[in-house]
Amino acid sequence: MAPKDLVAIALLTAGCAATPSPTVGLLARVNHRIDRSERIRLAAEATFGAGQRISKFELPNGLRIIVSEDHAAPVFSYHTWFRVGSRNEREGKTGLAHLFEHLMFNETESLRAGEFDRILEQAGGESNAATWVDWTFYHENLPSSKLDLAVRLEADRMQHLVLQDPQVTSEKEVVANERRYSVDDSVEGSLNELLYKTAFSRHPYHWPTIGWMSDIESFDTADCRSFYRTYYAPNNATLVVVGDVDTARLLRLVRRHYGSIARQGIPGQEFPREPRQRRERRVTVEKPVAADRLQVGWRGPALSDPDHVALTVANEVLFGGRSSRLYRSLVTRLEIASSARGWVSTFADPGLYEVFVELRQGHRAAEAERVIATAVSGLRRELVPDQEMEKARSRLELQFLQGLTTAGGKAEQLGFHETTLGDFRTMFDRLEAIRNVTAEDVRRAARRFLRRTNRTAIVAVPEPPGGGPSPAAGTEAGRGSE
Numbered sequence: 001m002a003p004k005d006l007v008a009i010a011l012l013t014a015g016c017a018a019t020p021s022p023t024v025g026l027l028a029r030v031n032h033r034i035d036r037s038e039r040i041r042l043a044a045e046a047t048f049g050a051g052q053r054i055s056k057f058e059l060p061n062g063l064r065i066i067v068s069e070d071h072a073a074p075v076f077s078y079h080t081w082f083r084v085g086s087r088n089e090r091e092g093k094t095g096l097a098h099l100f101e102h103l104m105f106n107e108t109e110s111l112r113a114g115e116f117d118r119i120l121e122q123a124g125g126e127s128n129a130a131t132w133v134d135w136t137f138y139h140e141n142l143p144s145s146k147l148d149l150a151v152r153l154e155a156d157r158m159q160h161l162v163l164q165d166p167q168v169t170s171e172k173e174v175v176a177n178e179r180r181y182s183v184d185d186s187v188e189g190s191l192n193e194l195l196y197k198t199a200f201s202r203h204p205y206h207w208p209t210i211g212w213m214s215d216i217e218s219f220d221t222a223d224c225r226s227f228y229r230t231y232y233a234p235n236n237a238t239l240v241v242v243g244d245v246d247t248a249r250l251l252r253l254v255r256r257h258y259g260s261i262a263r264q265g266i267p268g269q270e271f272p273r274e275p276r277q278r279r280e281r282r283v284t285v286e287k288p289v290a291a292d293r294l295q296v297g298w299r300g301p302a303l304s305d306p307d308h309v310a311l312t313v314a315n316e317v318l319f320g321g322r323s324s325r326l327y328r329s330l331v332t333r334l335e336i337a338s339s340a341r342g343w344v345s346t347f348a349d350p351g352l353y354e355v356f357v358e359l360r361q362g363h364r365a366a367e368a369e370r371v372i373a374t375a376v377s378g379l380r381r382e383l384v385p386d387q388e389m390e391k392a393r394s395r396l397e398l399q400f401l402q403g404l405t406t407a408g409g410k411a412e413q414l415g416f417h418e419t420t421l422g423d424f425r426t427m428f429d430r431l432e433a434i435r436n437v438t439a440e441d442v443r444r445a446a447r448r449f450l451r452r453t454n455r456t457a458i459v460a461v462p463e464p465p466g467g468g469p470s471p472a473a474g475t476e477a478g479r480g481s482e
Contacts, residue, residue, distance in 0.1 A: 021045055023055050023247075030251045038259065040065075040251055046425050054414065056424060057251060061263045062235025065254055066414050066424055068242045070407060074143060076243030077407040078150040080158070081137040081415040083238075084231040086211070087204035087271060087349070092218075095175065095211015096227050098131040099219060102171040104138060105129070109160040113167070116153060123149055132209055134348045135419045141408055144244035148253055154239075155257035158232055168221045176217065179210050187287045188356075191295045191458050198281050199297050199352055199456040202272040233264035240415040243407040271349060274299075279453050287460040292365040295458040296372070297352035298449050300344055304421055308344065309433040310445035311353060315342040316392035317384055317442070318375055319355075323391075325375050334371065336363040348420050352456075353449060365459045379446040383439040396434045 023042055031039040037060060044056040057065045085097050107113040120127050125142035140150050183189040193208045200206035210216075241250055277299055287293070301308045318326045319342040330337040339358045345351030357368045384392075403409045418424040 021053075023053070026248050027057070027251075030248050030255075038255070040255060044423065044425065046428065048428075054424065055247065056418075059234065059255065059259055061259065061261055062233075063254070063258050063261070064238040064418070065251065066238060066240045066418060067245070067247050067250060068410060068414070069245060069247060070242060070410075071244045073407075074145075074244050075141060075407060076144050076147065076150075076241060076245050077139060077141050077411040078147075078154065079137055079139045079240040079411045079415045080154050081135055081238045081240065081419045082231060083134075083236050083266075083419050084136055085132050085134045086207065086209040087133050088231065088267070089204060089207070089211075091207075092215060093223060094207040094215045095209075096219065096223060097136055097231075098210050099171060099175050099216070100224070100227060100232075101129045101131045101136055101138075102174055103163065103167065103224060104157055104161065106167050106171065107162040108156050109162060110156060111153075116157065119149070119153065125150075133205055133351075135416070137412075137415055137419075139408065139411065147241075147245055147250065151250075151253040151257050155254075155261070158234070158237070158258070159261045161228060161232075163221055163224050163228060165221050168219065168224050172216060172219055175210065176213065179213055179216065183208065183210060184213075187289055187293065187460060190287070191285075191293065191460055192354075194283060194285065195295050195297050195354070195456060195458050196352070198283055198458065199277075199299065200274055203274045203349065204271060205274075205347065205349065205351060230264060230267065233266065234258060234261045235263040236266050238415060238418050240411045240418070242411040242414070274350070277454055277456075281456040282459070283457075284459045284461060286463045289460055289462050291361045291363065291462065292359040292368075293460040294355075294357040294359070294365040294368050295460075296355040296369075296455055298451070298455045300351050300353040300449055301445075302348060302350045303346050304348075304426075305350070306433075307441070307445040307448060308346075309430065309437050310441040311449060312344045312396065313389070313392045313434070313437050314379055314384075314442045314446055314450075315344055315353065316396055317379070317388055318342055320392055320395050325378075326372060329371050329375065330357060330368060334367075336360055336367050336371075340368075346416075346420070365461075369457070373452075376446065376450045379443065380450060382443070384442055386439070389437075389439050389442070393434055393437065397431065400431055400434065 023045060027040065027042055040057050040059055042055065043058045043064065046054045048054065052068060052070060054066060054068045057067070059065070086094065089096055105116055108116075117127065120140060120142070123142060123146045125140050125146060127138070127140045129136070129138040138154070142150055183193055196205055196208070239254065300311060316324070318324055319340060321327065322332065327340055330340045336359060337357050338360050340356070342353065342355045344353050355372065357365070359365060359368060403413060413427050414424045417427040
């Protein structure tokens, strides 16, 4: 990508500038001779780049539509985001949100099983979906001539999904096999699941998005129908359309296909607060690995927390590229690890700051923990030098902007921020915060979150030859919180 393209995208922060909006006139035409009770309203707007505009509309039934026209190529990306993820589940019914991601590609009242994908492929499109703790979304990328097809297919499965025993039973087995592959038979997947299970005791982040196996096996069709009626409602959804589309035509199509779908009563979004953690939690397990693996999670901030960006910059200082502090120490200089990385969870509620280290043979997790402790202590004690701060900010800004260079990437960021934080314009705030974060902000965030008592450590050790537990396997210290 040429530098001038990034410069254009960097004008995103100009999105809050007050300019005369042509959208008002457009909406007047769309609502012409339409009964007041059926009119679409403009909810929010922002401009960016070379005169591009993002507009958010709302139907009377609560469906939100975010549109960003971009006629650079004859394609568009169509996303449907639902404000439901694994945190909306309860004990005994974990994994329903993820199971539903699979069910939504099944039969509807007008389409046989498999026909949804076949029609899209014949139209030159591609589709996929994802589920996580706070959201579920579905997306298609299609030629611009197929807009009406995308609207029709997505509106159909939002209201006419067929949920009978054969469909549910079949998809349950698919998900169970996925869990076996990605968690039960995966060292990294099982360690990540154990990390969250240990770090959280009350909040729904305690259980995995894919769900516990016993819950997956016990779902019945009534569970799925109830979930569908509750959460797959227009007032719990946001459409995001980016690319070569005409906004007025899109809005008319959306009103025609989605307008009659009834809104539902969505359960309240209050979740249990996790008790304060007062001492380190530690679990050691045996795994089929050649050398130790270490996964550490400090209780971290919610995405909306002002310190989230500062902690993200701290992680960039520690793990951002081969010249970062901990990659250089663990992998390059000391050569005790083959890989090392960190990530600050981007959750609606407070999550974790995760660190993962894969040790080399002959080295133990304790060695990596000492190196990490020294680096963390440095962040808590001293200000990060200007050059390191500038590098960290620049890398994060570049990553952010590169994610907006495609219609699909832009649609995903808009849908994610709208669904997780309630307003797509918070993505502009995020970029501005990255540019303005200071070394003092980083030190404050490190002191606030990167405390020994605030962390959970999971250590995987090699299974002993010939079987039988090793002395360290299964030990656990400081499990509880007060």
